[in-house]
Amino acid sequence: MIKARIFVQIVSLLILFSCESSLYPPTYPPVLSDISLTSSSSKTATNSVIQGDTVFLTVAVDDPENDSLTLTISILSGGTEIKSLEVNDSCIYDGTSWETWFETDDLALGDYTLALTPTDKEGNKGDTLTEIFTVTENLKANVTTADISISAVSYEVKNTTTGEPFIITFSVTNSSPVTLDIVHVPFDAEDSSDTVLDSGVGIITSIPSGATKEGYLKLNIQVTENCDELIYSFANCTITIY
Secondary structure, eight states: OHHHHHHHHHHHHHHHHHHHHHHSOOOOOOEEEEEEEEESSOSSOOSEEETTOEEEEEEEEEOTTOOEEEEEEEEEETTEEEEEEEEEGGGEETTTEEEEEEEOTTSOSEEEEEEEEEEETTOOBOOOEEEEEEEEOOGGGGOOGGGEEEEEEEEEESOOSTTOOEEEEEEEEEOSSSOEEEEEEEEEEEOTTOOEEEEEEEEEEEEOTTOEEEEEEEEOOOGGGOOOEEEOOGGGOEEEOO
């Protein structure tokens, strides 16, 4: 009799657990894949970013219950976490990917591991997905006018009619390790008495590293004023790098 009662109780418990299992089916954590990094300096996917860049992160997420809640982002150096942030489900795009960003101005040069861990609303944590990226030196920040030189400066009167302009021709060489997007070169045209007849700024765009490009500048100097000298200096130039 006692054995029969125990058997009935065991069967009842099994039925109860079975009912609860049906009412509360198991849930599954989000699954991450395909990390993609771009930056404020590179719009194409890259794992090499310039120090000071904003890094834009996209990672695919597969979540059958569509209940992803948070994404924890850790940045590790030599296995030690040096930076972390957490974003919520407002950063999920179209239900298929997390999209967020982080800054690198506080990261030293070198290699880092990016570790991403998703969590859903039930508290289920998905597997951590990792990616290696490298922070490189911002070569643009060190460029100065000492990295350019001006050469082949000449001028030519285009028309002997009084008041017609003449053209200054000049070249700029870029000795820096990056492309110079815009270089402004100011000129003063003087006569034999060092009187400035006219001034202007020559502009050359997109000078690759190691390259020399020619520029032109038109000034309104009358031929009767007899330009004797062109005054210029690379120290007075300005450089723009995007």
